[in-house]
Amino acid sequence: MSVNRSELDVGQPAVDSSRLPEEALEDTMRESAARERREKLRMFLTSWQGMTGLILVLVFFASAIFAPWLAPYDPNAIDIANRLSGPTAAHWIGTDQLGRDTFSRILYGGRVALKIAAIGVSVSLVVGLILGMIAGYGPRWLDNLLLLLFDTVRAFPTIILALATVALTGPSLELVLAIVIITSIPQYARVARTATLSLKAADFILAERSLGASTPRILFHHVMPNVVGPLLILAAMEVPVVVTVEAGLSFLGLGVLPPTASWGTILNEGYLVIRDTPWMVIAGGIPLILTTLGFTFLGEALRDIFDPRMGRGR
Amino acid sequence: MAFYLAKRLGLSAAVILLVVLVLFSLLYLIPGDPATIALGPRATPEAVARYAEKMHLDEPVWAQFLIYVGNALTGDLGVDVFSDRPVAEIIGERLGFTLALVSAGLGWAVLLGVPLGCLAAVRPNTVFDRITGVLSVGTIAVPSFLVSIWALLIFAVGLGWLPAIGAGEPGDLGDQISHLILPAFAIGLSWVGYLARMVRASMLEVMGENYIRSARAFGLRPNKVVFGYALRVAILPTITLIGMGFGGLISSTVFAEIIFARPGLGKMIFDAVMARNFPIVQGGVLVATGLYIVVVLISDLVIAWLDPRVRESL
Numbered sequence: 001m002s003v004n005r006s007e008l009d010v011g012q013p014a015v016d017s018s019r020l021p022e023e024a025l026e027d028t029m030r031e032s033a034a035r036e037r038r039e040k041l042r043m044f045l046t047s048w049q050g051m052t053g054l055i056l057v058l059v060f061f062a063s064a065i066f067a068p069w070l071a072p073y074d075p076n077a078i079d080i081a082n083r084l085s086g087p088t089a090a091h092w093i094g095t096d097q098l099g100r101d102t103f104s105r106i107l108y109g110g111r112v113a114l115k116i117a118a119i120g121v122s123v124s125l126v127v128g129l130i131l132g133m134i135a136g137y138g139p140r141w142l143d144n145l146l147l148l149l150f151d152t153v154r155a156f157p158t159i160i161l162a163l164a165t166v167a168l169t170g171p172s173l174e175l176v177l178a179i180v181i182i183t184s185i186p187q188y189a190r191v192a193r194t195a196t197l198s199l200k201a202a203d204f205i206l207a208e209r210s211l212g213a214s215t216p217r218i219l220f221h222h223v224m225p226n227v228v229g230p231l232l233i234l235a236a237m238e239v240p241v242v243v244t245v246e247a248g249l250s251f252l253g254l255g256v257l258p259p260t261a262s263w264g265t266i267l268n269e270g271y272l273v274i275r276d277t278p279w280m281v282i283a284g285g286i287p288l289i290l291t292t293l294g295f296t297f298l299g300e301a302l303r304d305i306f307d308p309r310m311g312r313g314r
Numbered sequence: 315m316a317f318y319l320a321k322r323l324g325l326s327a328a329v330i331l332l333v334v335l336v337l338f339s340l341l342y343l344i345p346g347d348p349a350t351i352a353l354g355p356r357a358t359p360e361a362v363a364r365y366a367e368k369m370h371l372d373e374p375v376w377a378q379f380l381i382y383v384g385n386a387l388t389g390d391l392g393v394d395v396f397s398d399r400p401v402a403e404i405i406g407e408r409l410g411f412t413l414a415l416v417s418a419g420l421g422w423a424v425l426l427g428v429p430l431g432c433l434a435a436v437r438p439n440t441v442f443d444r445i446t447g448v449l450s451v452g453t454i455a456v457p458s459f460l461v462s463i464w465a466l467l468i469f470a471v472g473l474g475w476l477p478a479i480g481a482g483e484p485g486d487l488g489d490q491i492s493h494l495i496l497p498a499f500a501i502g503l504s505w506v507g508y509l510a511r512m513v514r515a516s517m518l519e520v521m522g523e524n525y526i527r528s529a530r531a532f533g534l535r536p537n538k539v540v541f542g543y544a545l546r547v548a549i550l551p552t553i554t555l556i557g558m559g560f561g562g563l564i565s566s567t568v569f570a571e572i573i574f575a576r577p578g579l580g581k582m583i584f585d586a587v588m589a590r591n592f593p594i595v596q597g598g599v600l601v602a603t604g605l606y607i608v609v610v611l612i613s614d615l616v617i618a619w620l621d622p623r624v625r626e627s628l
Contacts, residue, residue, distance in 0.1 A: 049451075151325070152332040157564040160583065160602050167587040167595045168340055244457040248569065251459060252584065271463055271573070278467055285460045293455040300451070 043305050050301030056294025060287075064110035071104035075261045084277045094279040096269055102283050105261035110287060112262040116173075116246045117239050120180035125235050128185045132192025133219050133227065137200060143193075150186035158183050158245055159252075166254045176255040180242050187238065188231055195227040233306065236299035240292035247288050263288050318618060326611045333603050334386060337596050338379055391597035396589070401597035405579065409601070411481050412578035416567055418498035420556070423505035428552070430506070431513025432540055435548075438518060446510055453507035458566035462500040462573040469496055479575035497570035501563065512555050516548040523547075550621050557613025561606050 044050045063070060072092075079099035086094050092103045135146040156164075162179050169175060199205055199222075208218050249255035250264025251271070258265050263284050270280025373381070385391070391401040434443040470478035482490035520526065521544055529539045568580030575581070579598055586594035 148325070148328060148332070152329050152336070154561065156333065156336075156599075156603055157561040157568075157606060159565040159568045159580075160599050163568075163583050163587045164337065164340060164595055164599045167590060167592055240455060248457065248459050248565075252569075252572065254587075267460070267463060274463075274467055274471055278472070281463050281467055285464060288460060289456055292457065293452070296451060296455045 040305050044301060047301050047304075049297045050305075053294050053297030053299070053301055056290050057298055060110065060291045060294060061114065063107055064114040067107040067111055071101075071107045073101035073104040075104045075108040076100060076259050084273060086277065086279055093283045094277065096266070096280055097273050102266065102280060105266055106263065106283060106287055108261040109263040109266060109284075110291075112173075112250075112256055112260065113243045113246060113291065116177060116180060117242045120177055120184070120242045121235050121238055124181045124184040124238075125188050125231055127181070128188025129192050129224070129228065129231055131185065132189035133196045133223055135189065136193040136196025137215070137219060137223065146189070146193075150189055153182060153186050156183070159248065162245075162249055162254055171249075171254045171257055173256055176246050176249050179249070180245055183245075184238055184241065188234060191230055191234055192227050195230060196223055199223055199226055229306065233299055233303045236295055236302060239295040239299075243288065243291055243295075319615070322611060322614055326607050329607055330604055331383070333607075334383055334600065335379065337599060338382055386600065391600065392593035394591065394594055396591060401593050404582065404594065405597055405601050408577060408579050408582045411576055412567060412571070412580065414494065415497055415501065415570065415576065415578060416563060418494050419501035419567070419570075420505060420563065421502075422498060423502035423509060424556075427506040427509030428513050428545075428549070431510040432517055432545060434510065434514045435517030435521060436536075436540055443514075446514070450507035450511045453504050454511075456504065458501055458504055459569035459573065461503050462497065462566075462570045465496045465500050466573060481576045481578075493574075493576070497567075497574045497576060500573075501566040501570050504566075505559070505563070508555065508559065509552060512552050513545075513548060516551045517544055520544045520548045546620075550617055553613050553617055553620075557610045560609040560613075564602055564606055 077100060079095065081099065082091070082095050083097055083099040084095065085091060085099075088094070091101050093106075094102050096102055096105070131146060135143045158179065161183065162175075165175060165179065205218060205222060208222055213221075246255055246262065247264035247267065250262045251268045252264075253268060256262040256265055258269070266284035267281055267288075270277075270284055274281055389402050391405070393400055394404060397404075430446055434446040437443055466478055469475050476496050477489075477493050478496075480493055482493035484490075517540075521540075526539060526544055529543050530536075534542075564580075567578065568584065570576070571578040571581040572584050579602055583595055583598035583602070586592070586598065
């Protein structure tokens with residue numbers, strides 16, 4: 001990497017005889033931290049992957065939040081006379097088997113996806129963070145027990161777990177949420193556990209312990225701030241998984257139930273009439289792809305900038 | 315090595331036992347009579363009485379659990395509610411279709427993804443590398459069930475090149491293969507991306523090692539260096555990835571089987587869920603998760619066997 005003259009000048013701490021050397025050092029450190037932050041922001045703003053991701057994610061949020069104002073029709077308004085029409089001036093991407101406007105239904109379907117993603121990701125992040133820190137910091141037997149539990153949950157392929165549960169309870173939105181949360185907790189917990197383990201023997205944690213700090217204080221004041229960063233990046237990468245699980249379960253009729261519009265139910269209804277019109281399965285799939293692509297791009301760009309080593313693993 | 319083997323086997327057995335426990339307790343988490351829940355509302359009173367006797371519902375819950383585990387160990391997974399045939403026999407008929415699909419899907423992905431990753435790693439930051447990178451992220455981001463639906467739409471409904479549903483005539487190999495192509499394509503597509511990325515990342519790391527430089531300095535042919543020396547080490551993390559991702563592969567297989575109406579394990583479980591045929595669901599879920607655990611175990615053992623660094627440390 002080439003270094004030009006002016007950068008070298010900034011890097012050298014200015015010697016000021018009136019101040020203590022520690023203060024000068026602290027200033028330099030603060031300055032270099034600020035410079036690093038600016039550099040990271042610049043890296044993000046200039047990466048096409050990160051910006052594409054950010055734009056797609058913002059479009060997803062905006063279209064879901066403002067769906068009632070953006071949608072040209074009521075998503076459940078039935079118009080049998082115009083059923084299964086292709087794209088027309090009145091219905092931009094056609095209508096479904098009941099003559100409902102597909103574009104409006106897709107906008108409303110985004111609301112379901114956003115709701116599941118927001119609740120599912122935040123709850124599993126918090127629970128995973130706490131369990132992971134307990135596993136990493138607590139006694140060995142507790143760690144082993146928790147690891148066994150994580151492995152057991154992971155041993156159920158998501159759809160299989162969903163099928164087993166739906167067989168007993170019947171389909172519902174709450175069930176989709178519960179499955180999403182249970183299956184993603186181990187992901188966050190594992191990352192939090194590894195990070196906590198590496199911190200456990202760090203000097204500042206040992207110092208805190210020798211000063212008599214309580215375990216919750218150590219975990220929440222000292223360990224958590226160092227662990228939460230990678231988890232937030234993981235959360236961005238998990239959104240596509242959550243959205244896909246919701247769409248997949250709803251597609252199978254195990255999640256959101258008709259007549260509620262969800263990308264999965266639109267795909268399901270489209271699949272049933274696939275020989276009559278291709279528009280519903282095309283239209284139902286595109287927002288799903290754009291959303292997963294957006295969050296994947298965003299998560300990868302953030303990961304490359306903040307934590308290049310996390311890239312391996314999965 | 316023997317200790318490692320025993321430990322891994324013990325852990326896998328513990329996970330399977332926990333899975334059985336979860337499956338078993340699911341029945342008891344739902345309020346109501348377990349026999350009626352398990353057999354569904356359509357079962358005759360005689361079937362309920364027979365089930366109650368067979369499942370030893372008059373015994374305490376822990377004894378029922380032990381009996382269930384004991385039966386499962388001897389291959390007795392109960393009987394189908396409707397046809398009265400042993401669940402194990404039905405699973406045996408369906409398992410072949412699923413295994414064929416999984417191997418075909420993973421097979422073409424490995425055959426394409428691994429060479430792509432190698433080529434991208436040999437020529438890093440070229441146009442070829444970048445295109446492979448973007449395509450990899452693209453294929454990873456598209457949910458596999460959507461690939462199934464769109465493949466069905468384009469190649470079966472639209473172009474009519476390949477059959478849409480079923481697994482082909484028994485005994486007619488050509489027909490069976492033509493029925494395998496679309497679902498195998500759908501479940502393998504995202505794996506091409508995964509594998510290419512993974513192989514590229516670990517190849518880049520390995521290609522920087524000293525022994526690769528030595529091999530080159532000795533004048534070995536580039537192909538021999540890449541495929542004979544570097545790939546042998548770089549493939550190790552990829553095997554772990556295949557093991558860990560197998561759960562996701564099972565999930566996408568379930569979708570592909572349902573969408574293409576292929577009579578495999580996933581379709582069997584799905585139909586049983588819809589018909590509330592719980593013995594089939596229980597048995598099918600147990601076999602599917604068992605399959606996953608065995609694959610993870612095998613991938614761990616293969617790594618231990620292939621990697622001298624792991625082998626020596628055992």
